[in-house]
Amino acid sequence: MHIELPIQEVIPELRQLFRDQDTGVLIAEPGAGKTTVVPLALLEESWVAGRKIIMLEPRRLAARSAASRLAATLGEKAGQTVGYRVRMDTRVSQATRIEVVTEGVLTRMLQQDQGLEDTAMIIFDEFHERHLHGDLGLALALESRAMLRPDLKLLVMSATLDPVPVCALLGEGTKSIHCPGRTFPVETRYVPRPTAMPLEQFTAQTVTKALAEQEGDMLVFLPGAREIHLTERELLNGSLPGHVKVHSLYGSMPVEQQDEAIRPAAEGSRKVVLSTSIAESSLTLAGVKIVVDAGLSRASAFSPRTGMSRLVTLPVSKASADQRRGRAGRIAPGVCYRLWSEEVQGGLPEAARPEITSADLAPLALELAVWGVQSPAELQWLDTPPDAAYGQAQALLRQLGGLDDAGRITPFGRRMNTLGVHPRLASMLLRAAELGLASYASMLAALLQEPAGLRSSGSAGAGTDLRLRVEALLTADSSGMPQAAAAVADGAAVRRMLQESRQLRSALGPAADPVRPDEDSCGLLLSFAYPDRIGQRREDGRYLLSSGRGVRLAATESLSRAAYLVAAEADDQGADARILLAAPLQEQTLLQAGQHLLRDEVQVAWDSNTRSVRAHKRLRIGALVIKESSIAQPPEDQVLEALLSGIRMEGLDCLPWTKTSRQLADRLRFLHLHLPEWPDLIEDDLTEELAEHLTPYLTGMRSAADLKRLSMQDVLLGGLSWTQRQQLDDEAPTHIQVPSGSRIPVDYSRPEDPALAVRLQEMFGQQETPRIAGGRVPLTIHLLSPAQRPVQVTRDLANFWRETYFDVKKDLKGRYPKHYWPDNPLEAVATNRAKPRGK
Known part of the structure; x- marks a missing residue:
């Protein structure tokens, strides 16, 4: 039976808008049907002229699902008139005219063809999620319109976005259209979780209670895969009715399991879907009348100070909570159980922060450099990338070899950008291929991109040593999977990593690997990806990273005795972050393969312990001193500067002052105070003028003991002209x-x-x-x-x-009766005796 969706009411207005202009904003509330109706409604407009419509979806599951639903409307399967492109999965053909793509794919398409000549329109769906690549894609599309394709039409769609700033960004005259949604009333029940009760246990109890109280299927929002698995275990260990089936839904799950989770429940059964925020928008889960919301989401927080990212669990925004609640009212009246109080609800932020304000911007900086832009200010943004994070990203790309010193893309950087992975991993893969280690590096890169492979319960015992996990993957690959996979993750995660590894290996070229990996290969390759996280062991067993950051390992870890290691991941907590994943690195290997990181440095500096100038030659990687040796005859100009620095540190009292020279210094200070044109020779610290006067007398000196040979009176007078000396005697007499x-x-x-x-x-x-x-x-x-x-x-x-x-x-x-005390002192004879002579 055909059901008329609310979006149909505004389709005529939307068609007319794009006949009159090239940009627009559509605010369509949940349930309006914008994702599945709008692309098809615009496809036959005359301005399309046989070209494609690209629709951007923030998530892979949503992109595949939207394409399938659009295709089904036409009585087709995805890959015909409607297709999709997501990472590791593409279904398009020569007949495809609507392509549903994820955000990173759109960026690739724009980089390969900045004009997108075969495209009539780009639709940015669910733009309120404000993912980094969504903001980037819109910025690049606007630049393409301005420079190459003024006829390229852009439509931004959202359920909750404020249209005013978006219209302003899209250009003068851009209009917005509002469409109400089709939702049924949803009762909101606040069920605060007791502080002492684990989230998974309380969620499972609430799910069981809600199933008994309500009808229909249920959608449960949890922050991440770990909480989903623990909650599922609690439910399965409880007393669920036999006709209730529990499904998980998160981004890194196999496609088949994702599709099964969103498929309608079989007749006579009920479904409970435990999901991350992936199900918050864009997806339609038929039959859901109940939502249980833990009120948490997980995001990556990046620190420009340390160059590290860490996963943080945060309360959702009010907008996200409302989106989640709305999932219960798509087909009939529903109920939403919120596992927090009404007081907490009042304190939630109105909306989530755009990812661009807190993310690792290295991928963005690389994309902009490939585009030909060195500063984000050259493009138009809803939120401009923060300067500190962007500067840190460019510094990292220079370390990786992707940018030159002027911030321009290098040939190596262009090759990095073709691999579609984080610049760190792209640099590692390319350098590994040069060393004949492409296959090993592909396995390592696949593992580093897989959250489940990093923190799975099955990896207990692997500790922080990343080598053991790579070996487990290699064994799984060579043996066709099974038992060895347990050291990495579950079988589905292993299959996914092996597939990713093969794709990366293929992208590096067909040549065979001439080098067999050894126990140092992992650390070596990690140093190419994380040049800022090469760690050197300190006396207390902790490590100093090349970035200057301190990190630590438990003494029980086998890696804790390594002189050098590379930290692939750390928690970025406290003064010394805890290393989560690392591999050891031999110094000799580092010296041989890390030539692009090594810096020779001659350091001539004042040593406050010996009170002398010490000269060293150092071989450094960032903050790490790899080798150090003394220099017998350092450059004289550097010795002089170090000696002057020592005088500044020690203070002017380290100079050999006599009573006469101190009085001379005080006379010069007096003249400078009352005659500003006089040189500022003496203050509490070493002034530039005094340093200039001292310099000729410091030749051959290197210590505080040597300074005792100075005559400060000669130093102070030496810089004065004959006229100044005369003025000194006249106006500041001794x-x-x-x-x-x-x-x-x-x-x-x-x-x-x-x-x-x-x-x-x-x-x-x-x-x-x-x-x-x-x-x-x-x-x-x-x-x-x-x-x-x-x-x-x-x-x-x-x-x-x-x-x-x-x-x-x-x-x-x-x-003093014997002394002379005249009655008239002005007429008396002055005397330096008791009485004047003759008195």
Whole structure:
């Protein structure tokens, strides 16, 4: 029976929109039928003119399912009028006019033909998921329209996306069309999980309860494959009715099992599908009236600081939770059990963050370089890739050989991009082929791309040593599978990895491998993929990676004694990340095969322990010092710079100051303070001017002991001209002659307030305060008693004689009766004795 879908109501408007313009946005709520109706509805429009329509689906399962449903509408099978292209599976023919593709496939198609001359339209379905390759595909398509194909039509479709920014991105005049969905009411029940109860146990209990309370099939959302398998075990060990069948659904499952999970339940039976977010949109699971949602999703979080990614489990967004709930209302009223509270619901984010803001951007940077773009700013994005993550991605690609120093694609980088794997693995595969290890590298690459192969329960005992897992795969391949596969994963995962390995091996060319792998091959090949994760053992048994990151291995791990290893995966937690997968590497192998990573470095630096300049020649890979030797005669200019650096570190007190040179330094500071045109020779630290003055005197010196030979007075005066020396003596004199005839030293230790400490009796007859700096700066006079103790401090000598002297005189005359204390100090004879001669 034909059922009219809500999307049919807006098809005339959609057709007219694309007759009038080339871009548009369709917001069609869940259940509207956009995925299965729109491509066929537009296929016979005149502007298609016999060309193809490409529809982008974010997930492989959704792409295959959509193509099959579209083909079924025409009474055909996928591969005829409607076909699909996904990784490791393609069904198209000469008759294919609608191609449903995954995001990475669209990127490949655009790279191979930037104009897509045989394509009339690209449809971006479920764009609200905002996967990295979806954003990239749209950016490249917009660039293709701008530069080559102004007639290329673009349609963005979504259930939940805000159309305003998308319309703005697609260009002026872009319109959006809204279509309501066909959903039935869904009752939402909040069933918070007790904190102490494991997720899988509580989910299984809720599933059992819901099956007893409700009718129809059930869709259960869990964060990942591990939780799915544990929940399935709980259910099968429980008391499920015999007519209830449990199915798993996640991205890395075999195609046959995925198809079985989404197929309608047999008559008289009920189905429970345990799924990741793969079933959140695009898929139609017939018969589902119940949803149980754990409220969690798993994503890869990338750290530009460490260059590592790690899987994180996060609460879903409100938009995702609503999408999941809606799966229960497609065919009839339904019920959604949420395993969290209403309070938690209120705190959920409105929508998930776009992947481009938190992902590893190395694949994106390589794609843009192949496209001919060095900066993301040259293209149009809904969210521009973050600068830090993009810069880190370009740095990695330079290490891998994919980019040159200017950020342009290299011939090697173009070859990397043809393999369709992460740039790390592409670099490894190509370099392995050059060494005759292509088959081994293909196995290793397939394993590294397989999450189940990394963390399967069957791999217990393999530890972190990646060699054991590769050997298990090789054994499975040569023996036709079975028991050896248990060390890697289940049989389905092994079949998938072997298929991937064969495809990668085929992409590297038909030549036979002339080299037989040995126990060092795995670490060697990993160093090509992870040049930033080559680890060197430290004294405490931990490892320092070439990126500068610290990592650790349990002491019980056999690899913990290796001098060098390569960490393929680490958890990126804490100061020292825990290594999850690695392989050892011999130093000699590293030196022979890692020539492109090795850097010779001459380091001439101040050693604070020996207080001297030490020179070393180092062979480095990033932060790792592979070899080091002393240099007897380092370059003199580097010695000088290191010595000056040492003076900066030690402070100016390491220089051989005398009383005379310190006073000279203080006089120069005084002049610079009051006469800014004077050089800034002396501050708390080594100034550029002082360093310049020191330089001629440091020849042949390499230590703090050598510095003792310096004459700081010669250093300071050596940089002054004859005129400056004259000005120094005139405006910052070392001594001032006072009325008694004595020459009293000026104290410049506080350059903003120079002082003169003199006995009061030697100043009789001096009415005005002495001044320096051409009369601009009065001295602070410290008037002393006969015992050289201060009795008064003043910068106004005339006022002292007039207002204060007589009080001071009374005190001093009582304590020093034999000394001369005249009634009129301005007419008295100054003396440096107890009394003037003749008194």
